[in-house]
Amino acid sequence: MLVNFCYYFYLAFDQLESLSIEISKPRSKSMGDLNCNMLPSSLNNMNTQALLNITDVYNLKQLVNEPTRLTLVSSTLIDVIFTGYTDNVSYSGVSHFGISDCSLIYAFRKISLPSAVKGPSTVLYRQFKNFDRNWFRSDILAQPWTDLMEIANFNEMWLKWK
Numbered sequence: 001m002l003v004n005f006c007y008y009f010y011l012a013f014d015q016l017e018s019l020s021i022e023i024s025k026p027r028s029k030s031m032g033d034l035n036c037n038m039l040p041s042s043l044n045n046m047n048t049q050a051l052l053n054i055t056d057v058y059n060l061k062q063l064v065n066e067p068t069r070l071t072l073v074s075s076t077l078i079d080v081i082f083t084g085y086t087d088n089v090s091y092s093g094v095s096h097f098g099i100s101d102c103s104l105i106y107a108f109r110k111i112s113l114p115s116a117v118k119g120p121s122t123v124l125y126r127q128f129k130n131f132d133r134n135w136f137r138s139d140i141l142a143q144p145w146t147d148l149m150e151i152a153n154f155n156e157m158w159l160k161w162k
Contacts, residue, residue: 038062038077060084063092068103070096079105 036047043049055062060082067075079102081092092107143161151157 035078036080038064038080039067039075042076055082058084061086063089063107064094064105066094068094068105069101070103071101079103081105081107083107 036051037045038048038051043052054060061084063081063083063086064077064079067077068079069076079094083089088110090108090110092105095104095106097104148157148161151160
């Protein structure tokens with residue numbers, strides 16, 4: 001099993017190198033779960049070094065700089081976002097949720113709209129000022145979820161849930 005995993009890992013790096021040519025072009029970015037720990041404590045790892053060599057050749061920068069997988073005994077940075085143009089990214093980061101030991105990574109890209117597109121717009125949003133987390137949780141737990149399990153069509157399931 002370990003041999004297959006290593007083969008897959010090297011194959012993924014080969015594919016990443018060919019993808020790096022595209023990523024290094026303007027307006028390009030790449031993100032993913034490479035299962036290659038990019039924390040400074042793992043920089044001596046062979047796979048981490050291979051990834052760093054590829055990104056160095058194509059002048060790619062890693063935007064995520066904090067652990068993306070947290071367990072009781074370890075933390076790793078295995079989810080990454082690479083870009084060749086950091087000026088095109090306004091900010092990036094990691095959002096930790098309690099649902100999983102893996103965290104959400106994100107990057108916000110700077111964009112500009114042509115002047116013809118700009119103009120008045122309506123923004124819809126939800127107000128969470130009076131949001132009660134405990135009430136919401138108890139409301140979700142009180143729902144008859146078993147009724148939805150009998151429906152095979154997702155659209156019908158959504159309509160019944162609504």
